[in-house]
Amino acid sequence: MARRLRFNGTGSGGTGCPSVHEDLDSREVIVHGPPLTDPKDVAQLQHLSEGEVAVVVPRDLLVDWTPKGDGTRQARIIGLDEFEDLFRTFKHTAWRLEMRQRYASDETTDTYRQFLETGAAQWDPDDPYCELIRSQTAQGKRVERVRIVDQPPTTGQLYLLDNAKRNSALGEDIRNLWRADAERLYQLPAEDFWLFDSRLVALLRFDDDDQLVDVELITEPAEVVRYSVIRDAAWHHAVPYKDFAAGLAE
Structure with a gap:
């Protein structure tokens, strides 16, 4: 069954990439942006498993749009x-x-x-x-x-x-x-x-x-x-x- 994803926000002046989404059920955060492709840069990453892709996002994007706290804000x-x-x-x-x-x-x-x-x-x-x-x-x-x-x-x-x-x-x-x-x-x-x-x-x-x-x-x-x-x-x-x-x- 497809996830229920909510668009939280985007960087790059609102052009749509990179962006942050949130899974409304699991509370997982999905970030997409330009991939990190330079082999010398990729070689510096630790614990990058097969099938995983590293993306590059501005720090402000994570500060502004990722959920704060433990994701259980009291209504x-x-x-x-x-x-x-x-x-x-x-x-x-x-x-x-x-x-x-x-x-x-x-x-x-x-x-x-x-x-x-x-x-x-x-x-x-x-x-x-x-x-x-x-x-x-x-x-x-x-x-x-x-x-x-x-x-x-x-x-x-x-x-x-x-x-x-x-x-x-x-x-x-x-x-x-x-x-x-x-x-x-x-x-x-x-x-x-x-x-x-x-x-x-x-x-x-x-x-x-x-x-x-x-x-x-x-x-x-x-x-x-x-x-x-x-x-x-x-x-x-x-x-x-x-x-x-x-x-x-x-």
Whole structure:
């Protein structure tokens, strides 16, 4: 069975080589880079076994991107009230990546039932979430999302595309990206998260039934940088939701 590898980061000005990956299950670290080929250099290496290849990487690559400690960072789980407070206390930006095909909590709402029946929902522009986000964007703060969409889109993804009309009216900037493009252009992780002020990550953890179970708060600088890189890649390639919806209608 193939390993579950996570891209941690790269050196060489971001050209992709050398790079560091991490095995999410074994916690092993995989480094790739230009091979050491000069026979005089190779002859100086100790314990280089048959089949092994030596690669050359900058010291900064290992300092910046290899896991720190013993690889068993204690997860900090926060309650939903504390998670909600993050939307009141962020200073500049709140950015979301939505990777899932469905969210079970959506399917219990009246708006979801309306969408199934009519293809559109009657959104309440004054519910507590709307009031909170509107108050934040009115201060010049940015709230942004990238939503990954399958081809063809799932019902839940079409529902959220309809939802984007309401949320954009609150001042959110919502964009979409085909999953195939996300996988081809940049290997985005199968994780949903919020990134606040490029300073902390709220990783949303779901069960097998697509129910939100809990939220893990991540403040480790190297991890925050990794999620920031994911944000930049997704945002660069994503399409404003109106353009994306217009493409679906063609």
